[in-house]
Amino acid sequence: MIYFEDVSKEYGGGEYAALRDITFKIEPKEFVSIVGKSGAGKSTIVRLLIGEEKPTKGRVVFGEYEVNTLRPKELPELRRQVGVIFQDFRLLPTKNAYENVAFALEVAGVPERDIDDMVREALDLVGLSDKADNFVHQLSGGEAQRVALARAMVNHPKVVVADEPTGNLDPLNTADVIKVLEQINQLGTTVILTTHNKDVVDRLGKRVIHLDGGRIIRDAAKGKYTLA
């Protein structure tokens, strides 16, 4: 489903390489953690996958799309199939939880009559049905991240990418978010989690791709976050 083939990403005309010749494959319904220190290249993989940047070398394939060759006008279609959440939530403070989730559907052109059901279903999935009317500042960090997760899920994407989703959360909220990610995965959605939280990765007991200096140094089917 997702295939990175010999991918490198350099900045400053080759002065700095975020990724060097990495190759890996992710199958449908997999739960993969990509781990490594800050600057190891985890977020670069996310940006390449959603077409926010192009690789300097190599191919990035997502399903039927060869992402590195997509034209700007073809990217929205790809991005509707990849739900992404970030460490900083990226919610609109002027909208409540319900409106933040609905916004993703409105701008994607989903008919008005379908939006209500889809939003309620997504908020239910992340356990926030009772917080639909709360604004971002009225939610805890964990709840805000779950709203972001509901927004990422509301379009029923094939893949959910969580880029350091627990970086700003305490252990309790971290556990909540990871639990929801596992649920999403059990429902058949591929989940890619980038993190440097050793506890999270170890507790998951799923596939771990370990990056260091832009290279893959380990790819284990039921791995743990080994401090290299």
Place this chain on the structure above:
Amino acid sequence: MATMMVILLVLMVFQGIFVFGAVGEAALTSIKEKIDVSVFFNVDVPEDRILDLRRQIEGELEEVREITYISKDEALNQFKERHKSDEAIQQALEELGDNPLSASLNIKTDETEQLPVVAAYLKNIVPEEVVDEISYNEDNKAVIDRLTAIIGVSEFAGLILALFLAIVAILVAFNTILLGIYSNRDEVAIMRLVGAPNVFIRGPFVGLGVIYGFLTATLVTLLTIPLVYLISPYATLFVPGFDLVAWFWGGFIWLYLGQIGIGISIGVISSMIAINRYLSI
């Protein structure tokens, strides 16, 4: 507000060019109407002979737009009418008893440049013994050439000014739309993230440009109405018979659509530049 003011200024200059062009065009047409070649015949030339010549000229000269025969009696009537307030002339005519005026053929062409050609042709084909005089006024041609040049230069200068202002307007509108993009950057980032089609992301900013253009075009057109009524009497003094108010209302829809077109173009070009520079997806 500043954006609308500067677009307004551009549209006002364009409107000025349109109005000035119309007055100039009317002045030119009015003067062109007045110049012609006249063949004055000796008083004893019979009417049949003149009408034969008229048919010959009509048949042979492509340049002729209109050829009018003015008989001796008609010439006298016109003369009397023109000098009806001049007692001395009226009295002299009465004392003279006989009609001293010549019959004439009056020939108009489409272009003033054709007048010397027609005059030369007439000198060739009309026998000397029947002609009293063949005349055309070269002074009028010089006036027309000068007026055409003045109108051309003024319109060109106006156009340069309008284009310069249009560039300024595009830059100002560009900055305003840029501020709009900046203040909505979070929404824009999320729209990109969730795969909003480009039209959803760019649409509101292009729409902003369209609204600026449309509102200013409407405002300029509304401002022009009293101005046209104010200027119209002076335009009629300058070009007798030209009614600026009638011209304005006659072409109102086209003027308005033209203004909307220019206004919206400025707005949309500004938006597109801002979008392409800062909203690359």
